[in-house]
Amino acid sequence: MSEAPALCRTPPRAVPLPQIPDALRAIWRTCGGDERSADGADVARSLAINFVGTAAAADEPMLRAAVERLQGRTPCRAFLLLVDDRAAQIGAEVSATTRLHGGTHDIVLEEITVRLPSAGFERLPGLVRPLLVNDLPNHLFWATAWPRQAHHFDDLAALCEHTVVDTRLFAAPALELGHLRARRDRGARVTDLNWLRLRPWRRALAEAYERLPAAGGARTEVRLLHGRAALAATMLLGEWLEARLGARVVLDGGGTGTGPCPDRVVLRTADAEIDLQAPDAQIVAHVSTAAHCFLPFQVPASRGTDGDLLAAAIDLG
Amino acid sequence: MATTHDAATSTNPLGDELRGGRTAKPCALVIFGATGDLTKRKLVPSLMGLAKDGLLPSGFAVTGFARRDWSDQKFRAELAEGVAQFGRSDTEAAFAAMADAFTFHQSDFGDAAGYESLKQKLAQIDRQHGTAGNRLFYLATPPSAYSTILERLAAHGLSREENGRFARIIVEKPFGRDLATAVALNDQVRQGFHERQVFRIDHYLGKETVQNILALRFANGIFEPLWNEKFVDHVQITVAESIGVGSRGGYFEESGIIRDMIQNHLMQVLTLVAMEPPATLSADGVRDEKVKVLKAIRSFAPADVDRCTVRAQYTRGSFGGEDVKGYREEEGVPANSTTETFAAARLHVENWRWAGTPFYLRSGKRLPRRVTEVAIQFKQPPHLLFQGGRPLQPNVLLLRIQPDEGVALRFGAKVPGPDVRIRDVRMDFRYGAAFGGETADAYERLLLDAMLGDGTLFARRDEVEEAWRIVDSIVAGWQQSKHRPAEYVAGTWGPDAADKLLSGGRQWRKP
Numbered sequence: 001m002s003e004a005p006a007l008c009r010t011p012p013r014a015v016p017l018p019q020i021p022d023a024l025r026a027i028w029r030t031c032g033g034d035e036r037s038a039d040g041a042d043v044a045r046s047l048a049i050n051f052v053g054t055a056a057a058a059d060e061p062m063l064r065a066a067v068e069r070l071q072g073r074t075p076c077r078a079f080l081l082l083v084d085d086r087a088a089q090i091g092a093e094v095s096a097t098t099r100l101h102g103g104t105h106d107i108v109l110e111e112i113t114v115r116l117p118s119a120g121f122e123r124l125p126g127l128v129r130p131l132l133v134n135d136l137p138n139h140l141f142w143a144t145a146w147p148r149q150a151h152h153f154d155d156l157a158a159l160c161e162h163t164v165v166d167t168r169l170f171a172a173p174a175l176e177l178g179h180l181r182a183r184r185d186r187g188a189r190v191t192d193l194n195w196l197r198l199r200p201w202r203r204a205l206a207e208a209y210e211r212l213p214a215a216g217g218a219r220t221e222v223r224l225l226h227g228r229a230a231l232a233a234t235m236l237l238g239e240w241l242e243a244r245l246g247a248r249v250v251l252d253g254g255g256t257g258t259g260p261c262p263d264r265v266v267l268r269t270a271d272a273e274i275d276l277q278a279p280d281a282q283i284v285a286h287v288s289t290a291a292h293c294f295l296p297f298q299v300p301a302s303r304g305t306d307g308d309l310l311a312a313a314i315d316l317g
Numbered sequence: 318m319a320t321t322h323d324a325a326t327s328t329n330p331l332g333d334e335l336r337g338g339r340t341a342k343p344c345a346l347v348i349f350g351a352t353g354d355l356t357k358r359k360l361v362p363s364l365m366g367l368a369k370d371g372l373l374p375s376g377f378a379v380t381g382f383a384r385r386d387w388s389d390q391k392f393r394a395e396l397a398e399g400v401a402q403f404g405r406s407d408t409e410a411a412f413a414a415m416a417d418a419f420t421f422h423q424s425d426f427g428d429a430a431g432y433e434s435l436k437q438k439l440a441q442i443d444r445q446h447g448t449a450g451n452r453l454f455y456l457a458t459p460p461s462a463y464s465t466i467l468e469r470l471a472a473h474g475l476s477r478e479e480n481g482r483f484a485r486i487i488v489e490k491p492f493g494r495d496l497a498t499a500v501a502l503n504d505q506v507r508q509g510f511h512e513r514q515v516f517r518i519d520h521y522l523g524k525e526t527v528q529n530i531l532a533l534r535f536a537n538g539i540f541e542p543l544w545n546e547k548f549v550d551h552v553q554i555t556v557a558e559s560i561g562v563g564s565r566g567g568y569f570e571e572s573g574i575i576r577d578m579i580q581n582h583l584m585q586v587l588t589l590v591a592m593e594p595p596a597t598l599s600a601d602g603v604r605d606e607k608v609k610v611l612k613a614i615r616s617f618a619p620a621d622v623d624r625c626t627v628r629a630q631y632t633r634g635s636f637g638g639e640d641v642k643g644y645r646e647e648e649g650v651p652a653n654s655t656t657e658t659f660a661a662a663r664l665h666v667e668n669w670r671w672a673g674t675p676f677y678l679r680s681g682k683r684l685p686r687r688v689t690e691v692a693i694q695f696k697q698p699p700h701l702l703f704q705g706g707r708p709l710q711p712n713v714l715l716l717r718i719q720p721d722e723g724v725a726l727r728f729g730a731k732v733p734g735p736d737v738r739i740r741d742v743r744m745d746f747r748y749g750a751a752f753g754g755e756t757a758d759a760y761e762r763l764l765l766d767a768m769l770g771d772g773t774l775f776a777r778r779d780e781v782e783e784a785w786r787i788v789d790s791i792v793a794g795w796q797q798s799k800h801r802p803a804e805y806v807a808g809t810w811g812p813d814a815a816d817k818l819l820s821g822g823r824q825w826r827k828p
């Protein structure tokens with residue numbers, strides 16, 4: 001199996017906004033110039049996408065971790081747009097990460113970090129647009145709550161072919177999931193990390209159904225128990241079960257879990273019961289039918305970090 | 318089976334969560350030869366790679382069938398060791414989470430009672446693990462055992478597919494040692510299994526970069542118009558190994574490089590390079606086109622074999638700063654052996670697309686580097702404007718399969734300055750750079766496809782037999798030849814005779 005390649009990140013350099021393109025070119029030279037790096041290895045630039053990520057400044061570590069993970073799968077030029085109301089004005093810094101791979105330094109990440117007060121949001125599309133690398137797909141990661149002014153979202157989304165959101169961060173999912181639906185209906189390509197986070201639950205339900213006799217229009221009742229942070233995900237799961245199974249779904253917010261996914265799913269038909277719970281890292285599924293009680297099975301409850309989910313979302317987009 | 322719920326026949330209203338994500342239906346895998354090297358090094362580590370990526374069904378269990386007196390615990394401990402040593406990162410945890418689904422079944426392959434008790438055991442596994450009566454058998458055994466196992470499986474009804482349940486069999490190479498034995502083996506397989514139940518593994522087809530040959534050709538508009546005799550001068554396919562035969566001398570003596578590499582890996586790569594676009598990417602759509610390529614390659618007449626092929630053995634030499642033995646000095650190899658460790662051949666695919674374009678295949682041991690590549694060499698432009706009309710290096714499109722997987726294009730560019738001078742430059746795409754992350758082992762993809770019932774990346778009976786037909790005609794020519802195999806010094810690119818296969822100023826690449 002392949003060894004983990006060596007990564008090297010240049011120190012971030014603060015630059016005035018108009019000088020960002022020059023600063024990026026200078027980084028090229030720091031990494032070894034147009035042809036050869038200081039240690040004699042070839043240098044290549046292997047960017048596959050432009051990535052535009054926006055988050056509250058307090059969530060900077062989350063966004064950085066996600067970009068770091070993304071870079072391992074999809075080399076990119078990344079714009080990290082951090083909204084910080086303590087910032088007096090818009091400031092930027094640039095850095096690059098290279099990966100030593102088979103005797104070549106590949107520039108796999110060009111980071112442009114922009115810190116701005118919320119009032120500066122209007123200027124972002126004009127700042128980002130000319131810096132997007134030509135001919136590459138553009139992906140927006142809206143890693144924050146639904147904005148008070150919807151056009152902030154729409155203006156950045158308009159720069160990109162694909163938008164990734166995380167509805168876990170939405171304050172009022174009952175209303176805001178509808179905003180997303182409206183945009184999808186208008187043809188926008190939107191992927192929700194929360195939906196990907198639910199994949200193990202959807203998968204466990206599907207696996208459990210493999211053990212059931214043909215449903216044949218049997219009435220299905222579902223109870224979803226969830227904690228506060230899991231409201232958006234639970235709503236998504238409930239809508240899905242209603243649509244797929246014609247199930248009558250009840251959401252119960254009395255759960256004590258603090259994670260983004262439901263605490264428990266209990267599904268009943270006339271002659272079968274499926275009960276899923278995730279006490280720790282595994283979803284444990286109990287399935288019984290009128291004729292048979294199967295050994296419980298397990299599905300890993302998580303598909304990785306938010307960064308892993310983001311990389312998967314970008315692949316999907 | 319009476320109490321086992323017949324889940325396989327039900328339609329799952331949430332099923333696209335599984336199929337869309339390429340999750341297989343529940344099944345039990347029976348590995349014949351489960352105490353062997355292949356199981357420990359490849360099969361179970363690959364299964365755990367699938368588990369880690371969430372691609373195994375939750376209704377899944379493995380039964381190891383072999384002769385040794387092992388308990389379930391001993392079996393699991395051996396497998397855990399194999400996963401730790403050979404698995405991808407984090408696969409140990411995946412194994413720990415599902416170790417209970419691995420059980421051992423002690424029996425001789427020839428013992429009928431062992432199959433009856435296997436049947437009962439599988440029924441119990443269905444009840445406990447929800448494997449729904451679906452079976453996948455893996456022959457990870459010496460080929461001499463295939464016949465007994467196939468016969469017993471059929472005799473005990475284990476190969477039968479009923480009520481929507483599947484029974485599939487994966488067969489490891491070698492598929493015979495010549496056409497006659499391959500036909501006999503295939504006939505025997507057919508007595509118990511339909512062709513659609515049979516999955517003949519050539520692990521080369523599980524490699525991402527081999528599959529990418531199809532993507533490169535048929536997902537891009539620019540290559541296909543040039544992919545024919547009008548523009549392509551010739552094609553070179555190289556599978557080079559830097560190691561010698563080591564302790565496998567006895568085994569290798571029986572096969573030689575032509576059976577070990579050319580009949581399977583090189584022929585498979587050749588078919589992917591030369592085939593016509595399939596109407597669909599279905600298993601038979603792709604394999605129908607591949608087999609047409611083999612059918613378009615004529616068997617060699619004995620008199621042509623010396624002219625169109627080369628065989629050779631490595632002799633003592635120096636490799637990586639160390640002295641290494643010659644082939645005939647290796648353990649298990651007789652001093653008068655004529656088994657080839659290097660073979661090269663010039664083949665013609667006699668069809669509309671490739672008429673007159675030679676395909677040069679070569680494979681050998683103790684060559685300077687371990688490398689697999691396909692080089693498509695294009696014709697020179699019709700009129701030479703530059704360098705005083707002297708020919709420049711031809712354009713080459715290089716598909717590198719291992720290592721440094723990628724695609725490169727060599728073309729001429731003007732050297733900056735007042736004169737018009739042209740120099741070769743290379744445009745290079747490397748998978749590792751563009752798509753980071755860990756790549757799965759070829760066995761992962763193939764095991765998953767067999768569970769899904771997708772035979773695209775497996776060799777069909779007619780492909781195997783056509784490839785043997787061609788190889789048999791070469792071997793027959795060598796047997797009748799008055800010449801011994803040529804020699805090459807270990808660590809070089811093969812014998813001088815190989816250069817003579819290429820005519821008209823063509824040269825072997827030194828990758």
Ligand SMILES: NC(=O)c1ccc[n+]([C@@H]2O[C@H](COP(=O)([O-])OP(=O)(O)OC[C@H]3O[C@@H](n4cnc5c(N)ncnc54)[C@H](OP(=O)(O)O)[C@@H]3O)[C@@H](O)[C@H]2O)c1
Nearest residue numbers: 350351352353354355383384385425426457458459460489
């Ligand atoms: N090893 C690899 O990396 C590799 C790669 C590609 C292809 N292959 C192919 O895969 C196949 C298996 O290779 P391997 O290296 O795993 O072989 P191996 O290490 O020799 O293992 C042979 C297995 O067969 C069992 N066996 C043999 N005779 C038996 C009998 N009469 N009854 C019950 N069990 C019996 C052995 O069980 P006991 O030990 O309990 O007797 C052992 O589990 C071969 O066809 C090989 O060409 C192997």
